[in-house]
Amino acid sequence: MTDNVIEVRGLLKLYGANRAVDAIDLDIRRGEIFGLLGPNGAGKTTTILMLLGLTETSGGTVDVLGFDPVRQPLEVKRRVGYLPDAVGFYDHLTARENLRYTARLLATPRRDAEKRISDAMESVQLADVLDKRVSTFSRGMRQRLGIAEIVMKKAEIAILDEPTSGLDPHATFELLEMIRGLKKAGVAVLISSHLLDRVQSVCDRVALFNHGKIALMGSVVELANQVLGAGHPILVEASGIDIAAALRGIEGVQTVVPEGEGAWRVVADRDVRASVAQRIVSSGGSLTRLADLQPSLEEVYTRYFQEQRDAA
Amino acid sequence: MPRKPARSAGIRREGSPFTGLGPVFMKEFADHLSSARMMVLMLFVIVFGAFPVASSLQQLRTVTEQDSYLFLRIFTSAPESLPISFVFALNFIIPVMAIGLGFDAVNSEFNRRTLSRVLSQPIYRDALLLGKFLGGLATLAVVMTALWLIVFGAGLLLLGLPPRGVEVARGACFLLAAIAYGGVWLAASLLFSVIFRSTATSALCALGLWLFFFLLWPMIASAITLGFAPSQIRSAEEYLAVEQLGLVLSRFSPGTLFSEAVVGLLNPETRTFGSMLPAQMRGVIPGAPLPLDQSLLLIWPQMTGLIAGMIVVFAAAYVIFQREEVRA
16 A cells, blocks of 8 residues: 555546646645645646546546545545635535534534534634624635534545635635644645745645646755756845855855845855855955745746746 | 547446435525525415415305315315416416525525535535425425415314315325426426526526416417417317317426316316317216316326426436536
């Protein structure tokens, strides 16, 4: 038994002549947070719906926890929690009644269900509005209620479609914390999103979708190395001497690119911050800023699609 | 063109299609009963139903002649001031109620974005659609039964005589016919709620279809019949053929089937819905009531027609719903 909870091989979805999902391979490991990234219409949601058996596949195989979503959708849906894009609840019912309906659909024994509902609402910090109608809920609260549903379901896999879209920064932060909480509880989380910096902070691995294909897959650092080239980028702000020349003289530095007034972007094959600081200070310059530049997914994303456009 | 995926052979989904039917049914039923719309529909029923019943009771109290089916006359007698019997009122109350209960069944789930969340729970779409249909039908049945009991109760109080067993039995059959008739329109409005994403469009189409059958179809049917009729009817056979055509055409309307079923049940004297040949009249005592089983035999085609219509329309909704994409 491998440690993959989802295994996708050659998955295909055709809408007429249009290949919405074009023979993708994908593995999601137990207990990781995996990001499906890409522009709108790249095939992320279609892929998710096929994983859940909510849309028919046109080819390829999917294995979710040992079940085939095409033939055994009930088994898959019993074990997988899904938070759709802009999730909706029944407005005229309270949060508790909404979750109770889900619990009934899951055939959870009644006494068990009440306990699970209050625990789940506790875990997403909505315990105080348990008996309020959902019509009074904000967007962020609805998303959290969606997470509570997944918690209550005791899902082994959580699939979240654009969970942070339309949320304010604070609500986003809280939601990401809850997603980390799911991971701590041993749930494999699959997130689809086009909001890259948010996703970057929680994802262990990501797959970059483009026109129904997976263009890149791996950890953020791996992707950065692949697209932006290997290296360790830092940002230097200093004045007083010919900084560029001084920087180029440091061992390991590969490129020095000016980034605005008095700032340079340096890429080296190792962490050269200590030697940069030493060199600038010892040659009489004043160092005002020295920052380690984490490869940003946004950069990877932008650069990748730029290259695609240039190639086209 | 890429070929359509061949998934008919070998691939069979596992698990019962009725998994989760109970919870869906209970939720729909509870939602209907507690909704504001239900209050409005009840008000509508009372306003439109109370008047014919009250005035026919008024009239029946003055009847002195012997009538062994007096109780059933409450349903069928039309006061002279306003020729609308309770049954006639039901003929349009029931469709409006059924459409009111079903026109936003599926598309509102879609618009509230609850559909994909509910379908990601371990149920098939079958259970969702069937649960919604049965929930609506149960609501309709509750309302119709309540109405039926009220009418019987009012009859007891104001006429001061109890109904005979056979009258109750005929009344109960009439109730079943009314529920089946409602089921046809519920299935139709459910079908529109699957086809159209907009609830307003779906309601409009369902009401339009109802108006078509209620107002236009009788005229169209007679126009077609006239068109097919020979310019001069020379024999009884020809006359019967033309009449038969007219009957067949008008029976495409569920309202006609319902009316005929009701007439057969509540007017026990009814022997046929068309003309009677002299040969059939032999030995008939005019105005003598048929026993219940003979009346049931008479209206059996109408009842099966209504139920078949309900199933066919529901099946169409089912097929379309299975193919629908759940994504927004």
